[in-house]
Amino acid sequence: MPSFDERTFIAALRGIANHPAARGLGDDAAALEFGGETLILTHDVMVEGVHYLASQDMADVAWKLVATNLSDLAAMGAQPMGVLLGHMLGRDDAAFIEGLRQALTVFGVALLGGDTVGSGNENTPRAHGLTAIGRATHTPAPSRSGAQIGDIIWLSGPVGAAMMGFEAVRDATGEPSGAFRRPVPLLDEGRALAPHVTAMMDVSDGLLLDATRLAEASGVTLSLDRMAVPLSAPEARRDDALRWGDDYQLLVTIPRGVEPPIPMHAIGTVVAASDVPLLLDGQPPALGTSLGYEHGT
């Protein structure tokens, strides 16, 4: 039988993910009622050569594995509690553990368990999985599907820094690269925003792609003002930065007239669904141009 592409596989998974806690696999994390509270659960995988460069410091890889999962919890307004690690042994395992320890310490999260396996082959690209669990601080936990026509679209901060950092690492220029190597999940921000938003997600795969997903989940169109998006990159790279992932800003919609509880950047408005889920300065983004990285959720 043929292998599936990611879209087809996830569509097939949706067919069996019929528990309400799975939220149709459409949100950044699952939300499961338990013991009178709500658990927030997410699992992300990083693959060498796909999600990180084979030349990267494994301490940075471990940090980022934790940070990306915690960013999914942030997007649900959750307080993280613990993680389980699925680790494939390989080069620089001591550095991996040190980066893991640093991230868990900084974000105040417990290592609860996991599994450690050999790759069976020294030349196999490695895969690292992490499950993060947290406690919802506001219920129902925010979803991607609640945006309402008329809402203002807000972004927590600039995009582009991770792109610049990636290029600095790839080309070994010595320019700052921390935004790419050591992203910081916006946990406090997510918790502050949760009670006020109609929809929330983290921007992991590119602002335009993730905005499209939020629009489709909500059954609306997101109309973005291209120049209103704050940038951490040269102005000439604006269009690249709008399509680049890994910045882990929070993208939210809030009813017009309601001020966000923390400093945010207004970047557009929610309008009635049209032929396209996304408008950029009133136009659909150019056909044939990738909107971002379709390598995960």
Added chain:
Amino acid sequence: MPSFDERTFIAALRGIANHPAARGLGDDAAALEFGGETLILTHDVMVEGVHYLASQDMADVAWKLVATNLSDLAAMGAQPMGVLLGHMLGRDDAAFIEGLRQALTVFGVALLGGDTVGSGNENTPRAHGLTAIGRATHTPAPSRSGAQIGDIIWLSGPVGAAMMGFEAVRDATGEPSGAFRRPVPLLDEGRALAPHVTAMMDVSDGLLLDATRLAEASGVTLSLDRMAVPLSAPEARRDDALRWGDDYQLLVTIPRGVEPPIPMHAIGTVVAASDVPLLLDGQPPALGTSLGYEHGT
């Protein structure tokens, strides 16, 4: 920096897994207090060429991925609730999803979320991770560390069937192989046993190796009667079957004089710690002989 072997890596992880819910990474799963109840959490990884044959039916691989994780919950006396899947795309993804659906349906468990990634390379051995979460039905949830001197050691059923099944698949003999391909986690048995045991674990890596781990966790020696271990293999293969994993029987210790609540096989007694954690017919198992598969926990 050099890569670590599994023992070294896990020892280093233990140094940062200092939350009591992690139980020192010594049990089959973590046990986290939440909302007045106890969550049981486990994560296992299966790697092509290490944990399954590249020629195997991917429906069986998906089934086994679910079953092995649920077996860890069984060993903690937990009622499973849901799973998160970390899937690397590749051959026979439709079959994988069908096996996943079958296992989740049979065991009554929800697919809550996860991540789907490409391998970046068609020839890369694939890795599949699964996180299973459940609810403790008896607290404190059983551990490996509670065996007491004088306890009777009980096993839930025979070992060897998975070994015979593996050989049938490997050699394409057409002999029965279901025990290897489609193991069944002993969930009802685990819940029935939990209130009565001093220690419990599932036998995933071989009876002698796992009995050694239970002995070391409890600070005792396990004295096993070789001929008392029930066998699902030819008598000539007894010593192999005692070292083969994948049977997922439950190994427990119960105070002498207490009858197990379900049919079990008495296979030995707990004695005071000596130079060796395991005695087989009163002798240490032969030096230089592997006791089982050290490929996971």
